Amino acid sequence: MGVPYRGPDAVSPDDIVTLGQGDARWASQTALTAAQLVPVNSVTATYTLVLGDQGRAVEVSSATAVTVTVPPNSTTAFPIGTVLEIVQIGAGQVSAAAGAGVTISTAGAGGTTKTRAQWSIITLRKRGTDQWIAAGDMA
Structure with a gap:
């Protein structure tokens, strides 16, 4: 060709x-x-990822802790290989939480998926139907 x-x-x-x-x-x-x-989706409260977040940075600006949930494939079918960023813009710590049946794997003992400080970034990559890998500046 x-x-x-x-x-x-x-x-x-x-x-x-x-x-x-x-x-x-x-x-x-x-x-x-x-x-x-990288387009940005700005949020200020607890949030569940949507297909429109694929390839985006989800910037979380809050004075208090916020949870960003990775939904199960049955409700939000991100393609395998999808990469997302979660960024803590405000003072409130951001947690990436696994929805029902979802596994988020991290390196090291404890497996935390919480940002360490303001301006920390968590990168999520989908590697299987309900399997994600988290990497970044996590506490």
Whole structure:
């Protein structure tokens, strides 16, 4: 499956992306820049993630503790591989909680999914139907 030849000026050197082992594909710089932007969903109270949060940063601004719940696949079917960020913007600690039947795995003993301090980030990645991995600045 080739790309039709459109002359020497059809693709500029800035449009070439090298993927490794000599494999190169082209994409516009504008498209690459847009793909790197992370939209923000701002919340101020207890919140349950929705499909619209996929690929977003959920910024939580509250003076008191807030829980962000990861819902079960049966109610909110995020695709496997989905990545989300949860960011503590306010003084209130943020907890990422597993909804019914959901498992959130973390490194280390205790398995906490609470932000450590203001500006801490928890990154969640879905690795199975109701299985998520949490990583980040957690206490």
